[in-house]
Amino acid sequence: MQVTRYKTKHNSSSNKLIKYLQRLLPILTFLVLLMVWYWVTAMEFYPAFIVPPPTAVYETFSEAITSGMLIEHIETTLEEMLFGLLFGVTIGLMLGYAIAKFPLLEQILSPIIVAFQSTPIVAYAPLLIIWFGSGTTSKIVTTAVIVFFPTLINTIVGVRSVSPQLRDLMRSLNATTWQMFTHLEIPSALPMVLAGLKTSSTLAVIGAVVGEFVSSGSGLGYLVTLARNQYDTPLVIVAVLTMTAIALTLYSFVAFLEWRLLAWQRRSRH
């Protein structure tokens, strides 16, 4: 009996240690990459203007933050991303639901939607600038266009994945259309919709930045172009890393949302 108790205590401590180390892994990976980067620059495999040392990038980051320049560009890109997400996801959800419920609509709209989405955004971004102007509107439209498709597809799949048996059960209980929608279709489609939202959240950065590359006076994409034309490689890296951080933050937020909203699903499995 004592041996068993000892083994239980030991297993519990080991599990905690393993979980702790697992949480540290991303940080350890980051540190290793940082060390490799520093080593590459210290060994001077490439000129400093091609691969600047981490210290130069950090100094540039500090200057950009304290001067307020980086915050200003982040605000512009965030505004374009968030509004673009709002419009693109809303339209994607509404149209996705309509297409899921009315197959005829899918037959009519699918060719147009697929053709539009198959064309790389960089090809028609200049047209969007001409049509919507060089301000934030065109970038919001670019972002909305790019996030629309994953939301649409995942909504269609999610709504169509509703179990026919559950639908029959609801009908047999005289559920109204609204009750079917709120108590059946939304919970059933939510996992797929949130998966689509995770994809859309990372694409939103691309949409905003592509628009800024083509024509802008502000934003992280514009900052990359400006830094590139001023031969300021550290600033290019600062802008790129900032975009990455924004994309990761947005993705993590959606993942957290998914974890909270789908708690019932985890409980039902256990």
Added chain:
Amino acid sequence: MQRLIRLSIVLLSVIFLVSSVYAQDDLTDERILLTFIPNVQFAPFYVGVDDGYFAETGFNIALEHLQEPEVVDLVAAGQANYGIVSGEQVILARSQGRDVVYVYEWFQQYPVGIAVPASDNMTTMADLVGKKVGIPGRFGASYSGLTTLLESAELSESDIQLEEIGYNAPEVFCLGAVDAAIVYVNNEPLQIHNRALAGECGDIEDVEIITVASQADLVSNGLIISADFLAENPDTVQAMVTGLDLALQSTINNPARAYLTSMNYVENLPDDEAFITMLNTLAEEQDIFLASEPTRDEITVSRWAMRDTLAETFDPDMITQFEVLLTTIDLWDADTLGYSELSSWETMRDTLLSMGMLDDADDDLTMAFTNQFVGDDS
């Protein structure tokens, strides 16, 4: 006897083939990094390759198109030996640790200007106060040119409403979304002019240009190499500059022939048979004219006479790109090709300082360029 003749023919053929292969092996494979996209504005390089000027000086040339910062970085890093960029890129790049040297000034006049509707009576910079001016972006030759124009009129950016419009000047200008637009004087104004003629430019009937070159001498597009390459291979650099110089002079002297050569490199140039036939005729006539050793002014007149001849027969759309070439040639032409003045470098540096793009004026500008390979100095 017949057998002997046949054997001689075979031997001579073999000798010829071997010598051709050997001659090809004598040529050094090189890349010249250009910017933008294939366009008639790069005619001297197409002429240099197709008409053998680069081969004459020992090079088998491949042309590539990249963005200016990439051209500079590749040359500075030794991953390419030759590039074409604007002068302000050299000053900016050197201030950021890229040791490149400008060895041949291709554009003798700065190609940037401000396009304004002809009917709006905006003929000076002062007329643009409070107006909306479109610009590709707050960088590059466009921004340097605008800053120079503003300073020449004792104005600043706050006196106008500057709007980034990307490389969409003709469309945005004709839509009336801006009152004026920063353009490359040899290209966009012609497009706007033709759209206006066709009634496709809103209320705008024609366009006028306020040119940077009329206000200041700024160093423009030219050939760059890395300082290391220059130090180790001066003879090779001289050969490249000589080839480019010959090709440029040939293009300036006979734009009809240069345009025909450009058709091998630039897609979508008008290829109407009658148009090509007339270009060939003009090219041959120009060769005869050049044999009489005309002056530079006479050659200038003869170039534009070609345009007039073509305009009598063909629609404006057909000859637009030829006009682009002629307008661009006017920016290249000079008594001594390739030569750049220290004063033009100093003016450019001062412009970059006032734009806040340079932190200090420490770099010795005489190290940024050299005329040792051009004119009487070569």
